[in-house]
Amino acid sequence: MLFDYKPPLSPLDILHQDKDIVVLNKPCGLLSVPGRQDHMKDSLSHRVQAQFPAASVVHRLDMDTSGIMVMALNIEAHRHISMQFEKRYTEKSYEAHLYGMIEKDTGEIDLPLIIDWPNRPLNIVDHENGKTALTRWEVIGRDPDNNTTRVMFYPVTGRTHQLRVHAQAIGHPILGDSLYAHEAALSMSGRLMLHATMLTLTHPYSRKNMKFTCEPDF
Numbered sequence: 303m304l305f306d307y308k309p310p311l312s313p314l315d316i317l318h319q320d321k322d323i324v325v326l327n328k329p330c331g332l333l334s335v336p337g338r339q340d341h342m343k344d345s346l347s348h349r350v351q352a353q354f355p356a357a358s359v360v361h362r363l364d365m366d367t368s369g370i371m372v373m374a375l376n377i378e379a380h381r382h383i384s385m386q387f388e389k390r391y392t393e394k395s396y397e398a399h400l401y402g403m404i405e406k407d408t409g410e411i412d413l414p415l416i417i418d419w420p421n422r423p424l425n426i427v428d429h430e431n432g433k434t435a436l437t438r439w440e441v442i443g444r445d446p447d448n449n450t451t452r453v454m455f456y457p458v459t460g461r462t463h464q465l466r467v468h469a470q471a472i473g474h475p476i477l478g479d480s481l482y483a484h485e486a487a488l489s490m491s492g493r494l495m496l497h498a499t500m501l502t503l504t505h506p507y508s509r510k511n512m513k514f515t516c517e518p519d520f
């Protein structure tokens with residue numbers, strides 16, 4: 303069962319904007335950057351560049367993940383922020399609703415990941431060839447009646463689909479995940495229940511530490 307979740311056509315949800323950066327709340331179902339095919343041209347970067355022509359992408363969220371994305375508005379800002387992501391100087395957190403009841407209150411998932419080439423764009427755990435992937439988590443709510451757990455994910459690394467694969471690997475897939483959830487978890491939500499709630503970075507001009515937050519709409 304695959305859901306065709308359409309992103310809203312509403313105006314940009316801008317959380318912060320100055321001469322160097324623009325921080326946005328990306329809706330679920332919208333690509334971060336345009337795809338190759340004509341029907342995949344709509345994207346957050348395309349919409350932002352219509353208003354800020356110099357805007358450039360420094361990191362991405364999955365199409366089905368909503369939440370905080372930052373874009374640079376000049377070359378120097380792009381270089382500085384890209385370096386922060388590359389060196390893991392930024393901090394990020396994501397809220398997710400998972401299938402099943404997690405007993406522990408906190409933990410970490412340390413499982414190496416690699417792209418599953420025959421089944422792209424899927425990624426899989428591979429202890430021999432995978433790249434290091436580390437996710438820390440904490441439970442923020444439990445719903446025994448619906449057999450679900452709300453967690454905050456704190457990814458240390460930033461591998462493709464890291465949170466989605468790690469959640470699947472521990473037996474608690476994210477609700478509504480059309481790539482990694484089993485049928486029961488998939489059918490419990492019409493969208494992927496994963497949202498980037500917080501991002502911290504150093505401003506490329508002022509060098510001040512900045513923290514951006516955005517609550518999910520689920």
